[in-house]
Amino acid sequence: MTVDRKLNVVPFVSVDHMMKLVLKVGIDTFLAELAATIEEDFHRWPVFDKTPRVGSHSNDGVIELMPTSDGTLYGFKYVNGHPKNTRDGRQTVTAFGVLADAGNGYPLLFSEMTILTALRTAATSALAAKYLARPNSRTMAIIGNGAQSEFQARAFRALLGIQELRLHDIDPAATRKCTRNLTGLGFHIVECKSVADAVEGADIITTVTADKQYATIVSDNHVGPGIHINAVGGDCPGKTEISKEVLLRSDIFVEYPPQTWIEGDIQQLPASHPVTELWRVMAGNAVGRRDDKQITLFDSVGFAIEDFSALRYVRGKIAEFEMFTELDLLADPDEPRDLYGMLLRCEHALKVA
């Protein structure tokens, strides 16, 4: 192995390093800078290789690979979704990812992405709302107070200045956990017994529920004029949150239509229904919010480019904060064609030792 160039080595960000990195940078700064990186990549959306994620379904869930490339860098995320996992103390969703040099195929970063996905999902939601919600939005309802809820709250405060949260979950313990975690940050928090209660006076409705089934969390009577709906939890086939009536009254914005039609809330609509790609709004070639009466809806499912942006952002930060270890991941023989000779030299070294 060449020690000077260390071609064998890939930087690895563990869960512990990711937490420390986020905390050293500061959660608000991290979310804001991450959103800026995502925005940068959405602005150059057409240069990316795009494909719906590649899923492998089993009885209990799905494992997905989400690759993309801008021609210079390549990234992919591995992510699972297993709703029953919480029964034995596991996460419903875990993830890790790799960023690589597209020019030579060598990985540049291997990182945990369970925490990073929570952050990028929240950053993307808040970024979309920056373009789609009414500019003076201050109050957000959060329906579903599980693992994603606090990240949504933090991102919406960091990017939009959301101050009042109206929390609701079918499990009051989840709401209490969310309130407890967000206490002391200056939010005005109202715990609500019903969806109807939670949406009362909200400028933005965020739905982040976890049921894997066609559910109607938000019904027609919950949604008044001018609302922005941030629909995060309807994110796989058969899993929806927003009633069809609400969808039909809304202008709908999506990440990558071929994937959203499969996974998003719009799977309830005929394929002819018009949707707008979010990147076009950011790039200025499509209209976002037209007026204060319009209902806007971001049908978020999570797309590979957001993970690519997140890995790109983290790669820039870990060098500065030294939050990584080095993995001996890539065979690096003295002579590239002599992979077998590397084994022989290792054998010799073991005999000598």
Added chain:
Amino acid sequence: MTVDRKLNVVPFVSVDHMMKLVLKVGIDTFLAELAATIEEDFHRWPVFDKTPRVGSHSNDGVIELMPTSDGTLYGFKYVNGHPKNTRDGRQTVTAFGVLADAGNGYPLLFSEMTILTALRTAATSALAAKYLARPNSRTMAIIGNGAQSEFQARAFRALLGIQELRLHDIDPAATRKCTRNLTGLGFHIVECKSVADAVEGADIITTVTADKQYATIVSDNHVGPGIHINAVGGDCPGKTEISKEVLLRSDIFVEYPPQTWIEGDIQQLPASHPVTELWRVMAGNAVGRRDDKQITLFDSVGFAIEDFSALRYVRGKIAEFEMFTELDLLADPDEPRDLYGMLLRCEHALKVA
């Protein structure tokens, strides 16, 4: 993080650990046991989720993801192919992979696969030849004496008892390297100045050249009756090694037809040309070699199931030989829905420290 169950941890096999594992097990035993594991999985071929690999092409090469699942386990490999990499001392092909529990989506193993891919490719070649070459085969020509050549030689000796090697490469230095690496193992090695010279008297012709272009390494006049051709190097679009005339005289065996039609030597043939899936020969529902005059050709491109088998085999071995470290890869909050709370507790711990 729960320390007792260590749900956050994934075993990691570095390059160094992989080399030591292979050497401790013994190269011949490793190749034979790996081939047996691949054979086991080929026998239950229909249970696997199958898809052609998902590639991202750039000017200089390709990065591919190769996923598969048997419903209980899930595996994928990341592999690049960048022919110009050797110019600056990098490997043309590097790889790593993950085996996961399909039932909960949690990774069970993260492993280097550059060395492991070389071993599994050779093991698959020899396994195919066990079914397709004449039973008394003793002499093999190896055309292309790069990184894969010695692994092929070792696997064919371990599984078929190949004793005489006839080596040829357009670069004589590659042949010398191959001879040097294989000296002392009891092979009778003949260095040959041409392909015509190398194939003289060979029972098996193995082609493992690296050019990314339509090349004709093996022509019609090189191939006599009864030969088995192990065509390994024609493995991506536009990259072939075997002349069309030879293909038309051969009975062709492939791994997964939808992928081989894109990547293999058969990309030169009309899609109506008959090919036989190798697993059917192993399972006994298709005929392999009929007689001693027949020319058989294994158009090897490498399929995800072979990598799955390799990861499955390595997973069984690392526990026994303790050849792994533990990576803190999966966020494991005290309460599954409280990912954000895990960040808060880390913040608290940092403040206290």
